[in-house]
Amino acid sequence: MEGNIIYCNKCGEIIKIKLRKQKRGADIEINYFRCKNCKEKYIFSVLNQECRKLQREIRNLQKSKNISASDFRDGKTTEDEYVKAINEIEKELTETQLEMKEKMDELLTIYK
Ligand SMILES: [Zn+2]
Numbered sequence: 001m002e003g004n005i006i007y008c009n010k011c012g013e014i015i016k017i018k019l020r021k022q023k024r025g026a027d028i029e030i031n032y033f034r035c036k037n038c039k040e041k042y043i044f045s046v047l048n049q050e051c052r053k054l055q056r057e058i059r060n061l062q063k064s065k066n067i068s069a070s071d072f073r074d075g076k077t078t079e080d081e082y083v084k085a086i087n088e089i090e091k092e093l094t095e096t097q098l099e100m101k102e103k104m105d106e107l108l109t110i111y112k
Contacts (some may be wrong), residue, residue, distance in 0.1 A: 002017055002018065002019050003016065003017060003018075004016075004017045008035040008037065008038060008040055009040070010035065010038050010040040011035060011037050011038040011040070013035055013036070013037035013038065015035050015036065015037075017033050017044075018033055019031050019032070019044060020032055020033060020034075024111065027048045027049050028046065028047070028048055028107070028111065029046070029047045029052075030043060030045075030046050030111055031043070031045045031047070032044055043108060043111070043112055045104060045108075046104060046107035046108050046110075046111045047104070047107070048103075048107060051100055051103050051104055051107070054096055054099060054100040054103070055100065057096050058093065058100065061089055061092055061096065062093070065086060065089050065090075065093075068085045068086055069082075069086075
């Protein structure tokens with residue numbers, strides 16, 4: 001995301017995204033960027049402790065996909081076992097991502 005280029009919805013200026021962090025209380029972390037031209041604020045994500053925990057879970061699940069892949073490559077698991085493991089991880093990943101999206105959307109409506 002950082003360094004990506006988008007058009008500002010408000011003034012049409014091209015913006016190179018430079019994410020900034022803002023804390024609200026002990027728990028809430030808002031990631032946002034501003035249009036250099038009109039100063040419009042764009043909130044990229046709002047995270048609380050629960051979201052950060054889900055984020056970590058997502059990262060761990062993605063890591064475990066790599067572990068399954070290398071186990072399969074090294075002949076430690078059969079193809080069937082590998083496919084089964086990946087499917088289970090994918091399922092959990094999808095559920096966790098959905099849960100996190102719902103929580104973030106909820107926070108976005110509060111902190112925008
Ligand atoms: Zn603008």
